[in-house]
Amino acid sequence: MGHCCSKNIAVNHDSVDADHVVKPPTSNHAAAPSPAATPGLSVSVPGDAATPGRYTPASSFSTSPFTSPLPAGVAPSPARTPGRKFRWPLPPPSPAKPIMAALLRRQGKTKPKDGPIPEEQGEGGGGGGGAEGERSLDKSFGYGKNFGAKFELGKEVGRGHFGHTCWAKGKKGELKGQSVAVKIISKAKMTSAISIEDVRREVKMLKALSGHKNLVKFYDAFEDTNNVYIVMELCEGGELLDRILDRGGRYPEDDAKAILLQILNVVAFCHLHGVVHRDLKPENFLFVSKEADSVMKVIDFGLSDFVRPDQRLNDIVGSAYYVAPEVLHRSYSVEADLWSIGVISYILLCGSRPFWARTESGIFRSVLRANPNFDDSPWPSISPEAKDFVKRLLNKDHRKRMTAAQALAHPWLRNEKNAIPLDILIYKLVKSYVRASPLKRAALKALSKALSEDDLIYLRAQFSHLDPKDGCVSLENFRVALMKNATDAMKESRVPDILNLMESLSYKKLDFEEFCAAAISVYQLEAHPEWDKIAATAFAYFDETGNRVISVEELAQEMNLGPSTYSLMNDWIRKSDGKLSLFGYTKFLHGVTIRSSNSRHRQLP
Structure with a gap:
């Protein structure tokens, strides 16, 4: 969308081998660079007007083992990055190669012999099977045809690789006299059915999500x-x-x-x-006004998509510095x-990126x-809660x-004024719990009793x-709570299923006690700094109330494991009484088994 302009500040390239650099193109901005800008930072225009399927490349001048081209004392920007990358004569095997190939396929392009990555194609776009293939595409969306009559x-x-954003004013109707932002996407750049x-x-x-105060x-x-x-609110x-840069990073x-x-x-x-954004970064958050608050x-x-509660996506999209590991593994x-x-x-807390390099790879x-x-300055002066x-x-x-709801309940952010929203995760966890075996439910009940009052705040909400x-x-109760929040987006992503x-x-x-047992995630608790203590306390409860004599064969069946695992599971059962050991209890917690009409046991990932 790129409603507001960004800084375009020159970088001294003298200290970098020119043979290895392709300089980014000059950005076409509607506003002059801010005098408050940090010198030495190279920032490109927003990519939000681009056709989905793009991938934002890395900064050429991020922190690295190599000599910095920036003036002494100037840190690399946590900002968006130029649309070019370094090219080394003999690059090492790169995890970027299959990712680039996937992006090219998404846009219907053939692999170039030595060309730029997809979003670096010229304004003409290109690719997509040639003119004959493009003529066969139906580019009629069924939207209104009277834009010129309604808006000036x-x-x-703002400008992206496949479109641009303009200021406009309503000429008639409900938006008469009102300033708006118009995202203009060229149909000529839509070179595939996917785009x-x-x-x-x-x-x-x-359209489906509009209404939230922060959307x-x-x-x-x-x-x-x-x-x-696309006519939207003007921010x-x-x-x-820009505000991060204005504050010194x-x-x-x-x-x-x-x-x-x-x-x-x-x-x-x-x-x-059921909507995953897939391109969250500081460039994609705009302030409504210039006011500090x-x-x-x-x-x-x-780049967003609808996703069902148990669905995994596999297309690689996003921006390099903000992309999650599981996106690169193509299951997220x-x-x-x-x-x-x-x-x-x-970035907000320390002013630098947690992951960096000179190349996408x-x-x-x-x-x-x-x-x-988390060791170097300023982290020693940042609170333990913020670091956690x-x-x-x-x-x-x-x-x-x-999850986002759990993050809002974290001690660092928790505030009585800030409500903790309904979390779809509890539906997933309760679904697994009610279909689990009695032994698994007993193990989870014991685990829930080991939680501190601080850990229960999210569950109470x-x-x-x-x-x-x-x-x-x-x-x-679960049905009514979900329907209270129902939107067309929820129907599209089939969340109620x-x-x-x-x-x-x-x-x-x-x-509430059993709800806690049903709605806790063993994996998330493992990331808790007090996990060892929680597990030991939970096992003590389990040993008193739910632990029973069990054979290796029965345990394997509970966890949907085959005979090849029997030898590995011997240590899970105590020799003294034939019951689960602490080690076996923690291993057993991970294998959530469910029963269905078609299959007696099936293990969830």
């Missing part, structure tokens, strides 16, 4: 022979990125909290409705957005293998990462959202 188009305020469907989905998503307001969509016009306060903790509360609230809203809005749903869901928020949190390798630095918050978002195991009757909840897998609750009620 003004200056350009056409992506534009259609973006409009559908904006850019959608007004209408139009088209003509050449373009699609005139600039990007979050980092925020005090209290100010960072105010930013993250807004981000997490809107992301929790999207995830509940202005409301912030998330923009650019061009809404948790990938929380990784991106973790990167934003790290290097960035991906860092994301997959490196750990963020960031670490629990930047966990490479997506199963151990906090979720239980309250279900509006319990006589202290208990049933399937109807999860209720069909919770039918066992039609004949059962959960009090």
Whole structure:
């Protein structure tokens, strides 16, 4: 969307081998560079007007083992990055290669012999099977054809690779005299059926989700022979990125909290409705006004998608510095957005990126293998709660990462004024619990008894959202709570389908104690700094109430494991009494087994 302009500040390239550099093109901005800009930073224009399927490349001048081209004392920018990359004569095997190939396939392009990555193609776009293939594409969206009659188009305020955003004023109707932002996407750049469907989905998503205070307001969509016009709220306060730069690269903790509360609230809203954004970064958050306490809005749903509660996506999209490890592994869901928020949190608190490199390959390798630095300044002066918050978002195991609702309940952000929203995760966990074996439910009940009061705050909020009757909840409570939040987006992503897998609750009620057992995630608790203590306490409860004599064969059947695992499971059972040991208990907790009419046992991932 790119409603507001960004800085375009020159970088001294003298200290870098010119043979290895392709300089980024000069950005065409509608506003002059800010005098408050940090010198030595190279920032490109927003990519939010681009056709979905793009991938934002790495900065050429990020922190690295090589000599910095920046002046002494000037740190690399946590900002968006130039649209070019270094080319080394003999590059090492690169994890970027299959990713680039996937992106090319998504846009219907053939692999270039030695060309730029997809979003670096010229303004003409290209690719997509040639003119004959393009003529066969249906580029009619069914939107209104009277854009010119309703709006007076003004200056350009942002530009992406496949389109641009302009200021406009309503000429008649409800928006008469009102300033708006118009995202203009060229139909000539829609060179594949996927790109056409992506534009259609973006409009559908904006229309379905519009209404949240931290989500850019959608007004209408139009088209003509050449373009699609998406009319939205005009945000005139600039990007979050610009404010980070204006503050010298980092925020005090209290100010960072105010930013993250807004981000997490809107992301929790999207995830509940089955929408994963997939391109969360400081450039995609705009302030409504220039005021210091202005409301912030998330923009650019061009890469977003609908995702069912148990679905895994596999297409690789996003921006290099903010992409989650599981996206690079091509199996991810809404948790990938929380990784991106973790990167934003790290930048807000310390002013630098948690993962960096000079090339796309290097960035991906860092994301997959490196750990963020929490030792160097300013981290020693940052509160332990803030560090724990960031670490629990930047966990490479997506199963151990906090959800947006859980992040809002984290001690660092928790505030009585800030409500904790309904979390779709509890539906997934309760679904598994009610279909689990009695032994597994007993193990989880013991685990829930080991939680501290601090850990129960999130669960109490979720239980309250279900509006319990006589202290208990049933399937109807889960259904009503979900329908209270229903939108067209939720229907599109088929979120209510999860209720069909919770039918066992039609004949059962959960009090708060059992709800806690059903709605806790073993994987997330493993990331808790006190996990060893929690597990030992839980096992003590389990040993008293639920532990029973069990054979290796029975245990393997419980966990849907074959005979080849028997030898590995001998240590899980105590020789003295034939019951599970502490080690066996913690291993058993991970194997959530369910029963169905077609298969006696099946293990969930």
